[in-house]
Amino acid sequence: MKLNFSIIIPVYNRPNEIDELLESLSKQDFHEDFEVLIIEDGSSEKCDVVVEKYQEDLNIRYFFKENSGAGNSRNFGMQEAFGNYFIILDSDVILPNHYLSAVKNQLEISFTDAFGGPDAAHKSFTLLQKAINYSMTSLLTTGGIRGKKNAVGTFQPRSFNMGISKIAFEKTQGFSAMKIAEDIDLTFRLWQHGFKTQLIEAAFVYHKRRTSLQQFFNQTFQFGKARPFLNQKYPKSAKLTYWFPSIFIIGFDISIFLLIFGFPELMLIYAFYFLLIFLDSLFQNKNLKVAFVSIITTFTQFYGYGLGFLKSQLT
Incomplete structure (x- = not known):
């Protein structure tokens, strides 16, 4: 099958981000035709003027619709697209110039009706953005499920960087009305319909x-809230590891209580873990400040997800 790419980008009040993303699309080393569809989801800060800048450099179309959420906007874009394979991107990503070539080459070698790619931190990102990227992608925090090939089984694409064939979209009807974790929900429905997914490691994006x-x-917090709902909707997907952030924050609170009464052992375990986070982030980012902030972002990530998970699980 000859691949004809349509790139679908929903946007809400982020004209500056769209400018950076479109600039990176205009610099692709890809030599075949592709189209770009910008779906403005009821924004008050529209990006139509930004899109106009790239009319000569890209085959680009702009749509404005009433606000209905990112999932619905992606579906709208896929319905309007001319291609037979849709690439879905968040507005806050920047593409390396080999991105489209990497996708095409891998799909020609091993075709699947859906794929996902990793995310990385661009050198221009702030210290906090680099630390958040570390916390979201590290083997020590998320198990590497967002793009470490040796850490995943069947890969679950994420909507900030994923692709889906027109056939698979028509069969599944695309994204559901869920506001959070709608990409994971789509992945489960893809599998239910017999479609395969894969990770394309070389098709990474710089995710702000x-x-x-x-x-x-x-x-x-919203990610954590969504997980029990997904577990209930797809019981076979439930894993004990999803409880880890909640157990982590409960244990941390207990460790503070024990420390007050002269029992530091549990707190020492947490201290050792955060030391590992610091050293691993330092090794990956080569920056002491990013390594230190990575401790804070990892703690924030666990508390957010853990509390959200508990609230959803207990209500």
Whole structure:
């Protein structure tokens, strides 16, 4: 099958991010035609002027619709697309210039009706963004499920960087009305319909993520809230490891209590773990400040996800 790519990008009040993403798309070393669809999801800060800048460099179309969420906007884009394979990106990513070539080459070697790619931290990112990227991708924090090939079984694509064939979209009807974890929900339905997924390691993106600890906490809290719902909807997907962040934060609170009464042993275990986080982040990022902030972002991630999971599980 000849691959014709349509790139679907929902956007909500982020014109500056779209500018960076479109610039990276205009610099691809890919020599075949592809189209770009920008789906403005009811933004008050529209990006139509930004899109206009790239009309000569890209085959690009702009759509404005009422606000209905990212999942619905992605479905809208796929319905309007001319291609037979859709690449879905978040507006806060930047592509390396080999991205599209990497996707095409891998799909020609081993075709699957859906794929996902990893994320990385660009050198221009802030210390916090680099630390958040570390916490979200490290083997020591998430088990590497967001892009470490040796750490995953059947890969679950994430909507910040994923692809899906037109056939698979039509069969599954795309993203559900879920506001959080709608990409994981789509993956489970893809598998139910017999479609295969894969990780394309070379198709990574630079993912800016959140720009404050409060935003990062809120995001991970929502991730945690969504997991028990997914476990209930897809019982076979439930794993004991999903309880780990909740157990982590409960244990940390207990360790503080024990420390007050002269029993530091449990707190020493946590201290050793955070030392490992510091050293691993330092090794990966080569920056003492990023390594230190990685301790804070990892703690924030566990507390956000753990509390969200507990709240959803107990209500």
